[in-house]
Amino acid sequence: MATVRVYIRKRAAKDGKFPISICITINRKQEYILTGQKLDSLSQWDEKSQRVRKTHPNATRLNNFLLTELAKANDKALELETKGKVSAKAVKTELKPVEERIVYFRDIADRHMQEQFQCGNYDVIRTDKARLKRFYEFAKDGKVTFPEINSEFMQRYVVFLKSAKKYRFSDKSAIQPLSERTITNHLIIVRTIYNRAISAKLASKEDYxxxxxxxxxxxxxxxxxxxxSETEIANLETLDLSGHTPIYNDARNIWLTEYFFAGMRVTDCLLLKWTDLQDGRLYYQMSKNGEHGSLKVPGKALAIIEQYRYGCGDKVNNRHNLIFPYLKDLPSLDDRFALRRRISHVVKRLNKAMGSIMVMIGSTKNASQHKARHSFAQRAEEKEIHPKVLQKLYRHESLLTTMGYQSNFSTKKADDAIDAVIGF
Known part of the structure; x- marks a missing residue:
């Protein structure tokens, strides 16, 4: 239960006056909110009745002001209590007024980008930088205040995005409109920055x-x-790449390794170490969520891995004891920014090689490294593997996450329904 009262500091401030605060007490923890008002003397305050005495020249007006502030604090404490997240600090945070100074969108965006750099999030920096650049093209180089970014402003930005164009990755001379997902991602970064400004009390919820x-x-x-498909994966396994540069064989091998290890992500695959292999099992920590686990090492995966045993596994050429060679010359794997940047560049090379390999096997499908995860999920759905088993393989915290992911590959019932309806 929250207790809210007026608190008068017993020691005078530098100007000789005594500041008036609102004290919020919840679970024996206290927070103080300065009202901006002061008393000339402690004798002007009646602690028992929690009122300013009539000796104060503006006693009536000041008492009405304090009653209003107390009511605000009580109402906010009750509101948060019904939401199950009441604390003295939470009430203070909610009541803290928005700073009355001009804050531009770019000010908060620059702070966001700086923090991402400090955290070593290279991928976030690369994608958010491009999205913010397009927003700045529309919004006066980001020199817009948050009240200006209202619903009408954002509706015009959506139109701007829908009329924007981008170069195709494979053909720099050809342009195409932004996809719906790309437009959504551009809106998300604006929302992220806006939410940060609200949390910092630099923007108002009313303008959201x-x-x-x-x-x-x-x-x-x-x-x-x-x-x-199974046929395409089999063709990948048997394709002779001896006449091509090593990147082709490596791209194929890394893709298949990801597939054999239940759709392992490419970042985790590139970071696999020889010490992760123990007693016929692979032990590794998933980089995305930090989950630990182990998987059986299939014979096909072991055959691929053993190709890298000599020349790549020695300590002289591979100080990090990595199975695959693409990160071995990094000074440290602890520099997150440098690591993520290298992985991003490596994945681009691997994906480009996989594009050429798919042409060699006569397929028009996209076989980027992440498609190994999709391929495993598709095969698992066709084999009717139980979602709880897949949840453990994918290391999802929630079974609903696994079921939602697998639903992307569930086509059998729909196919059977079509056959049942038109099969006459």
């Missing part, structure tokens, strides 16, 4: 342009997740 009821709604469009 995102949500329902006439505001901008952010929806994630569904994207098709298509894996490789």
């Amino acid at each position: 342009p995102f949500g329902a009821h006439g505001k901008v709604t952010i929806r994630f469009p569904q994207s098709a997740k298509v894996g490789l």
